[in-house]
């Protein structure tokens with residue numbers, strides 16, 4: 001127990017960390033060219049934020065949150081998604097007074113109590129972007145393209161984009177009525193029976209078998225959206241078409257969070273022929289107001305990093321691990337030689353060269369063996385001879401050539 005990570009969590013081992021850095025750099029670069037700055041919000045928030053933001057009849061809130069009372073009797077919840085925290089920060093820091101839209105991105109752990117057999121993690125990590133205070137469909141297209149380009153720049157092939165509009169509260173009223181009529185008398189799970197009155201749309205993303213079967217034939221919201229929402233959606237489609245981005249309108253996408261309005265989208269990758277959602281998001285024009293802020297529209301997405309890395313691993317899109325050290329300085333056993341080796345290493349590091357020397361008083365032979373294991377490009381040898389002459393043997397481990405050089409010459413050569 002003690003030496004096993006909790007169910008649904010995963011360590012990133014030191015020899016895998018470079019993969020995370022690789023995709024994070026692609027994400028940061030996409031954020032940068034679109035003018036998104038990083039926001040960092042806490043890993044936990046007041047439970048109330050998610051009840052109001054995500055919605056208290058959603059699966060996430062009703063079944064999946066990590067909620068507990070802290071020692072001060074406050075109800076605290078580990079972030080089950082990234083948007084609510086970003087919106088809270090937007091309000092708390094008065095960011096609506098800045099030039100809008102205000103665009104942010106983040107990397108965050110996300111906690112959901114998923115069933116273990118689903119193969120999903122209970123702690124996973126997301127790259128998220130949010131743009132607050134922009135109402136036009138060009139912003140919807142920007143967000144979609146940002147996600148799409150990240151995945152493309154990661155090298156993923158066969159991506160498809162599914163979009164839908166789930167309308168505004170005005171369209172929602174008529175639609176909810178249609179859903180109530182449709183689901184009336186149908187076999188529903190306990191949770192959905194209570195959703196029928198309050199929020200029938202959430203029945204559509206229930207994972208229960210009975211609810212799922214009926215959801216497939218339920219009325220779709222696209223048939224009920226108002227003129228304004230329809231125009232917004234048409235314009236988005238025009239923009240995507242102009243960019244020559246292939247997309248499908250999938251009226252079945254509703255996304256499981258209450259704050260979405262108008263545009264919702266998913267970017268799907270094919271894995272062994274079956275579709276896997278790697279990025280999902282949408283507009284949330286009512287969220288900021290819902291949380292007590294000034295009326296501010298917004299849109300964003302979340303992208304699961306573990307899932308993306310699995311896909312990239314399968315499609316062999318990840319680079320080799322970069323070398324840990326470029327140089328290993330091998331030294332004799334005397335204090336003098338060891339100190340000289342350590343000094344040379346420090347000098348190299350100060351010059352931006354990754355380098356190391358022995359920390360275990362190993363023999364010459366064992367040090368060379370260690371250097372070989374680390375795949376270093378160069379070794380430098382410091383023995384009593386070298387201490388006297390001030391010239392060290394630099395060995396190129398790739399082609400086997402050797403030369404006698406002074407410390408500064410070695411550094412200049414390698415740098």
Ligand SMILES: [Zn+2]
Nearest residue numbers: 168171226229
């Ligand atoms: Zn509408």
Ligand SMILES: [Zn+2]
Nearest residue numbers: 189192206211
């Ligand atoms: Zn249900």
